[in-house]
Amino acid sequence: MLITNEDNMELMARYEDNYFDLAIVDPPYGIGADKAQNAAAESRKKANGKSKAGKGWKEYKVSNWDNEIPTDEYFKELFRVSKKQIIWGGNYFPLIWNYSNSFLIWNKMQRDFSLADGELAWYSETQKAMRTFDFSRGGALACHNLGFDLTACELDKEYYDSAIKRIDQHKAQIRMF
């Protein structure tokens, strides 16, 4: 498992064509989710926890990571270095609809919650993966549990450190089954 604190374009530039069997990515959606999250958490705080807005939302530092969607060059690099792809928030990236119109829907099974009830992920034809390129904290834990090789990056140092901490804690837990 190799997880680095860097820009994903720098990471991908180091790999040859089709190096990764599967890329699972969760890029910025360009909808200001970072700011909306903090605003909702703030309004819930002001309402002494009684407002539905912000329920379950943690207040994070002020950031700009969700201002824009990734560039076309990002998607070209992604398709160059990986054979198959799963792209969270694929409904926000018109360029990729040219390649496939397949979506999976994650029903979070959580209601009365101010985050979305579900999310869409765009996918190319899926296959069993061995080498994966991903960055989501849950994805890293799953790769560890399943014994998949993982290469990943996160640009923001604070998010990177918190992810590494969570992964290290997970690895330190004794497997019961």
Ligand SMILES: C[S@@+](CC[C@H](N)C(=O)[O-])C[C@H]1O[C@@H](n2cnc3c(N)ncnc32)[C@H](O)[C@@H]1O
């Ligand atoms: C939608 S969030 C993904 C959250 C992730 N699924 C998780 O569980 O932690 C998008 C993330 O992409 C990161 N990011 C934005 N631009 C990036 C870039 N050029 N290279 C690497 N990471 C980037 C942001 O800092 C943010 O943490």
